Amino acid sequence: MPEHAATRPGGPLAGVRILDLSAVVMGPYATQILGDLGADVIKVEPPGGDNMRAVGPMRNAGMGALYLHLNRNKRSVVLDLKTQAGREACLRLAAKVDVLLYNTRPQAMSRLGLDYESVAAVNPRIVYVGAYGFGNAGPYAGRPAYDDLIQGMTGLPSLYQRNSGDIPRYAPLTLADRAVGMHVAIAMLAGVIEARESGKGQAIEVPMFEAMAQLVLGDHLGGHTFEPPAGATGYARLLVSHRRPYATSDGHISVLIYNDKHWSRFFDLIGRPELKRDPRFASHTARAQNIDAAYRLVSDVIATRTTAEWLEQLGAADIPAAPLYSVEDLINDPHIQAVDMVRRLNHPSEGEIRSPGPVGSYSRTPAGIRRHAPRLGEHTAEVLAEAGYSEEEINAWFAEAGPRTQPTKDIT
Template sequence: MAQRSGPLAGLLVADFSRILAGPYATMLLADLGAEVVKVESPGGDDTRTWSPPVRDGVSTYYLGVNRNKRSVALDLKDDEDRAAARELARRADVLVENFKPGGLARFGLDYDSVSADNPGIVYASISGFGSGPGGRDLPGYDLMVQAISGLMSLTGAPDGPAYRAGISVFDVMAGLHASIGVLAALHERGATGRGQHVEVNLLSSALSGLVNQSSAFVAGGVVPHRMGNSHPSLFPYEPLPCSDGDLIVTAGNNRQFRRLVEVLGLPELADDPRFAGNEDRTAHRDELRPLLVERLATRSTMEWFRDITAAGVPCGPINTVDQGVEFAASVGLEPVVVVGEGEAAVPSVRHPIRLSRTPADYQRPPPSLDEHGDEIRRWLASPTGNETSTERDA
């Protein structure tokens, strides 16, 4: 198979994952030049059918996490297909899977089996709750983890029901953590020539990702609770109403607060002992909020956004997703890239990492099921190119 360009060029990733966390991780690696072979069941990745919305009959969910990959459909219960899968794992530098812990052992594709034939393999397993006896049998759905981790207890109005986040936030986090783990293991392999097993689970990613909220309990013995849009440790740090809608205002230190009240025409508040320091403002937020709201209500959101931003205080309107993309474009981030050419071209969200010399590239639109199956099977059956990259570099 032709080698791609990029900082991860020359790496072969066998992607046995599906849905979101694993495919997101492997897409990030693929964008950076890794050759990713997406192994699907004959029925395909479930997200192919998760619609609406769709683009040209294909789920946009699937399109969002599968660019720059090749697809081969293999039935692991079939002897010939299973042999091809094992040969792919033998040649790969990285294998990513999110079966239930131990689920690939019956096919000879678990870490112990693969590493016996390919000791340089970096084998990444993503699960919901880890491989221990208490968690290995639990299905790993993001919504479950949002509930079990405590995130939903923090999301919503103080006197209302718990809410899920608007995206599968811990699937994405676990995918990011998996890609970090893979890169760390590859770096270590460069010194030792040996691979290792990288394990990531959604619950651990969730507890790490809850940052100050999980730390409040672990380090401080405080159980956080729902506060709506308020922050437990900062004020103002929430949406505040203007004449035509809400504006996010985030004065994270005393300097920013002073600039905020000056642009609002309330400079005396910066010297009021109730509001002099962050701890004071947080303790007296119920007294400070109406003073700010009264002044903000005199002008529109965008008028205040312009003037408060000019004063050096972070703030922003609450956009819809389309407005968020448009705003990113307006500040020069070029958030949308087109992958592929002609009728096959697919608009996609740009890779979030910018590298000055070896940037991400976007060569292949998300593949149709088994689009590259014949090519990959021929390559796996050939006697050439059998060595892994660690053997090639030796």
């Protein structure tokens, strides 16, 4: 099936157009979500391309694995926004889209002449979304921000340390970029819905720091929920040292014994029914107050049997349990394969590749992979023509802008 075919219609967001000036992970992840749902995403890149093009592994220069996983269902246009021609082209594109997304600091957009006022002058209905480190109303406005810095400032490494007793660590994935990227996608959709109702656009800000602070504090405000504080910060169940995959006699297993029924069945399963009457474990509230002792008990017992034995016995008792996977195991999981979550695609320059598929099922307007991740500048002429440039103007534009703005050739 030609998954990269550009002409196949569909998706619940068909008819929504997004001008994506973002790069790296957060913004491209957000626009790819909407592209999978049918939005027409025009990816504007500088002459050197999105930085993620250079992050391997890769088969060909400028087509790194992470870039491929963040930029399908988009069209690539090369514009040097620091030039007058590039700025004018960007504004002509902005005049015909629903959303403009950027992830540079607002001060940089102003210097380029692409601030909200300038863009709204050519398209009063534009939803102008800025996704960057810190909100403009706070003292950190304008500071640079990266995933590691935001993880650190929102306490994730210190929570890891409280949980494990080890040194502080970052989550081993671009957690802030991807979690906030989902907020960005929601903000773009919310803006478009409102603009189509009111006929007016607006500027929207989605700051990484605030979004990740909301995520962390939702779990870990703890006793500081109340004024004056009724206890320490932190959700105790998430922070005890024994909350981790349990060691079995031959490996590890993930187990969550959560509600009263689960615990009652577990105590029967291990031959300790008297623990149902233990005041430490007799109720959800009691277990929460003694969560370290509860998880230590589970840890000690799980170590006595094999992973296969536990998976069979816990499953029979209807107690939530799952194998501990590596990334390789995840790729090969039969459920992941059955729902086609890791798609095999034929890319015109990269050959056969695998990529995580769209999330969710839509009965009438399915999400899908309709375009391959584009080569640098692959659609520049096509998109400029849609913006009203004549063939002569496009040729003159390329001649003036220089060879680095030309579409890349197919790699054979």
